[in-house]
Amino acid sequence: MSKLNHFNRFIPNSWLNAGGIMYVSQAQGASDNNPGTLEQPFRTITRAAQDIKTGCVIEIGEGVYREEIPIPINGHQYNPGQFVCFRAMHGHEVYIRGSESFDPEWIIIDEKILKAPLPDSLFLPDTYNPYALSNCINNKQTVRPCAQVEPYPETLGQIYIDNTPLRQVTTKEALSNTPETFLIPADGKHIMINPGKDITGSLIELTMRQKCFTPAFSGIIYMNVSGIRVEHAAEPGAFCIGRFGSIRENTASEITIRKDFSLPGASDRFTQTIESLDFTPDSKSLIAGIIDDTFPNNQTRNYSVLSNDCGLSWESNETDTDSDTAYSYFTDTENNMMMRYHWSRNTSTNCYDIICEYSDDSGKSWNNPARIDQSANYGWFYEPLKLNDGSLLWQSQENQWQTGLHLAVKTWRGIWIPEQKTVNWNLCSLLKCKPEESGCGLSEPHTCQLDDGRLIMLLRQGAVLPSQKHPGVPSVKLICVSEDCGKTWSKPRPLTYEDGSYVYSPRSYQDILRSPANGRVYALLNICNEPTNGCDPRNVVHIGEIDPNSLCLIRDTVTIIEQIHPEHHQLVRFSNWRRAINPATGNILLFMKLQLSEFCQVRHGYDQNTYRYEIIVPKD
Secondary structure, eight states: OOOOOGGGOOOTTTTTTTTOEEEEOOSTTOOTTSOOOSSSOBSOHHHHHTTOOTTOEEEEOSEEEOOOEEEOSOOBTTBGGGOEEEEEOTTOOEEEESEEEOOOOOEEOSSSOEEEEOOGGGGSTTOOOGGGBBOBTTSOOBOOSOOSOSSOOOBSOOEEETTEEOEEOSSHHHHHHSSSEEEOOTTSSEEEEEOSSOOTTOOEEEEOOSOSEEESSOSOOOEEEESEEEEOOSSOOTTSOOOTTEEEEETTTTEEEEEEEEEOOOOSSSSOSEEEEEEOTTSSOEEEEEEEOOSSTTOOEEEEEEESSTTSSOEEOSOOBOSSSOOEEEEEGGGTEEEEEEEEEETTTTEEEEEEEEESSTTSOOOOOEEEOOOSSSEEEOOOEEOTTSOEEEEEEEEOOSSSOOEEEEEEEEEEEGGGTEEEEEEEEEEOOOGGGSTTBSEEEEEEEOTTSOEEEEEEOOOBOOOSSOOOBOSBEEEEEESSTTSSOOOOEEOBBTTSOBOBOOSOOEEEEEOTTTOOEEEEEOOOSSOOOSSOOBSEEEEEEEOTTTOOBOGGGOEEEEEOOTTSOTTEEEOOOEEEEOTTTOOEEEEEEEEEOTTOSOOSSSOOOEEEEEEEOOOO
């Protein structure tokens, strides 16, 4: 009897094929009465899902599938081979939508406004009706029908014209004055739209379903969705693009957050789709450098984009760049100066150098690049800040160890020299700590300035576990002050609440700013309910007000910006955002994508797009 030589066997994609492959298609001959083979595919994904087995792959052909797909079984958190995978066939465009085509008899109200009845199916007993439910994420309730008093509360329903979502308004006056908007009247039976264009021949879609994937179990879904755009659901789950215009409110802090789709993304390979952004000197346009990872074969492109609607939509501003990273932007409106900078690998030192360029014509032309050398093997610059005296403050982090990682913070001061169209930068301070005072040292500095001239800096700190020789360091953010414009800094201390208790936070990104709308100081950070060690959890991100005298976080002002969905893996991350302040309103604009920890087993299928969060703060 011959021996079996297992070592010479090649088993391709054995995990992905562990449960077999079923096929779905909208081509002629496809039917839910078929066996689901490549030659005789199912017609609907729902039918294929009925036969799901552990480790099964469902291959889906070209088309738009308007279904709410049941997920009868779950994968195993420690065994990716048991995940169910919904996958587009190679080269096919596949959409799963929670909407239906909508082609009613429109009633013309005036030259701008059209009105139509909502589908009768929404009003059958025990039927899910998003046009009757509140759009406020943290205050779900029935809001239609309602009293005939404007403004009406927004509903979960959404209408799309040629794949563009209309924005919901709450008054008939706003509807009349604003194109590309819609209104659900008080009776909740109709929809009124101001399309801003002739909609003859347009594809109109109406959100009808709560989700696109509906598990038969509670908690985290262990499955993959590959190459498919899942969208238009009223209350999206983990594998669906978020609903346009969701709202989150905190009546105690008087802060409201509105979430909108901003830029598409394909993977979690990069920290952030948007590298950095700012308004142009005329305050009319938002300019950003982006990393576009939506190209096949792991290709990426770096280029500049412009937005004339505060980041809701973007258009290309420049051709592709050949830099290692996308451009970051900063604007000094008072001096009509723009600055852009990026990182470039220095082949002689094998380090990254920062390259700066300047413009005095709103970015139409840029002067010769200037290099700021970085001697450390790890360095990064953060957003510049315009100080009260007209100078600029710029901070960077730099590794202070030749081996390992122990970061320190450098503070640079800059003076704009108009005749040379450049900024003269000088290093003015170095802030560092001992290894036992912070795991990986001090990093990701963000600073704001008060009217009295004081600078307040918020820093990332790493927890240090206690040992026999050392009591350890808690998992917190650090805060410190400079009273001489960055020449010296107070010793960093833990950020606490007013009662002295720690604001627990993982080793993660943080931000601090002073709002021009009310003069208050706000911190943005991931807050944990208990101590942690390392970079997680980052599954909830918050904003809260800092008392400028005590430098404490005011507990009652802490507001959730974004948080984990129950179906998400616990190691999803809301972090590494980019932000700007709208000069017209003083509102904070945050751009952020959902990311995944390097320790997360579910790394495919989650929404990797960049969203825009408008944080509306109280006006004093």
